[in-house]
Amino acid sequence: MLTYSNTPVQTLQHPLFDEHNLQVLIKREDLNHPFVSGNKWWKLNYNLEEAKKLGYTTLLTFGGAHSNHIYATAAAAKEVGLKAIGIIRGDELSVQNNATLRFAHEQGMDLHFVSREDYRKRNEQNFTNTLINKFGKAYIIPEGGTNNLAVQGVALFSAKLHQEIDFDYLCCAVGTGGTLAGLIKGLPHKKLLGFSSLKGNFMEAEVKKVLQSDATNWTINSDYHFGGYGKYNQVLLDFINKAEKDFNIPLEQVYTGKMFFGVLDLISRNFFPEKSKILLLHTGGMQGKIQG
Ligand SMILES: Cc1ncc(COP(=O)(O)O)c(C=O)c1O
Numbered sequence: 353m354l355t356y357s358n359t360p361v362q363t364l365q366h367p368l369f370d371e372h373n374l375q376v377l378i379k380r381e382d383l384n385h386p387f388v389s390g391n392k393w394w395k396l397n398y399n400l401e402e403a404k405k406l407g408y409t410t411l412l413t414f415g416g417a418h419s420n421h422i423y424a425t426a427a428a429a430k431e432v433g434l435k436a437i438g439i440i441r442g443d444e445l446s447v448q449n450n451a452t453l454r455f456a457h458e459q460g461m462d463l464h465f466v467s468r469e470d471y472r473k474r475n476e477q478n479f480t481n482t483l484i485n486k487f488g489k490a491y492i493i494p495e496g497g498t499n500n501l502a503v504q505g506v507a508l509f510s511a512k513l514h515q516e517i518d519f520d521y522l523c524c525a526v527g528t529g530g531t532l533a534g535l536i537k538g539l540p541h542k543k544l545l546g547f548s549s550l551k552g553n554f555m556e557a558e559v560k561k562v563l564q565s566d567a568t569n570w571t572i573n574s575d576y577h578f579g580g581y582g583k584y585n586q587v588l589l590d591f592i593n594k595a596e597k598d599f600n601i602p603l604e605q606v607y608t609g610k611m612f613f614g615v616l617d618l619i620s621r622n623f624f625p626e627k628s629k630i631l632l633l634h635t636g637g638m639q640g641k642i643q644g
Contacts, residue, residue: 387427390636498530506534525607
């Protein structure tokens with residue numbers, strides 16, 4: 353089991369919330385672990401337990417150069433005494449390319465850089481067989497850490513959250529959809545709003561694929577991606593700088609910053625009925641923050 357710190361729920365104050373007669377709170381799950389923060393903890397912990405139970409000594413996973421998942425997996429594997437292999441998108445990259453890769457390397461993750469063409473095959477059995485032949489037996493975790501155990505882990509978190517605090521809406525950032533799927537599973541009687549960090553309208557189908565249920569208590573908003581995954585503009589950066597000061601909460605521009613922007617914009621457009629209690633989930637990943 354990874355070490356876990358209990359995290360607070362903070363009430364947010366803003367004239368906009370009073371004007372619309374709303375209560376807005378944030379669950380600071382970003383504070384649950386210094387390196388395996390937010391949703392990463394819940395997505396990885398039960399996979400680590402399973403890997404150990406099945407007798408694996410090595411994890412193998414996939415990610416891009418700035419991946420929070422690679423960063424978190426490297427630290428998590430080190431903490432529980434597993435070896436880790438990271439298959440990284442981009443054969444032009446090296447360990448020295450950025451702080452995420454350097455950190456993963458320092459944690460002991462063995463980084464292997466593959467072409468974008470090969471990386472696209474990451475979910476194909478033939479490709480993973482080649483990797484196993486090359487690196488030896490390993491417990492494979494998909495890109496972004498989303499698999500059944502990750503969804504179950506997030507569902508456990510949401511059951512805990514349900515006991516801790518009452519709310520009407522839960523809002524979270526969406527990347528691969530695993531976190532939202534787990535929240536939907538664990539909170540069948542709440543309204544869940546996912547804010548996609550990626551461009552396009554495919555995310556709903558992705559979540560359905562992971563979720564494998566016909567639950568209808570959720571929607572995905574794809575209006576606040578700011579150009580796509582990892583993209584941002586000065587409007588978003590200025591918003592984040594101001595929101596960090598107004599609310600005294602750290603935000604980054606890949607996930608939670610976009611979700612936060614989306615929620616405030618929807619509030620100003622009267623999306624939420626008066627007297628609603630809206631809970632935002634801070635999913636961590638502050639290592640990916642750029643200064644702007
Ligand atoms: C900080 C952070 N928030 C939210 C997400 C979105 O999670 P998911 O990929 O499960 O949709 C991610 C990516 O995994 C993340 O790193």
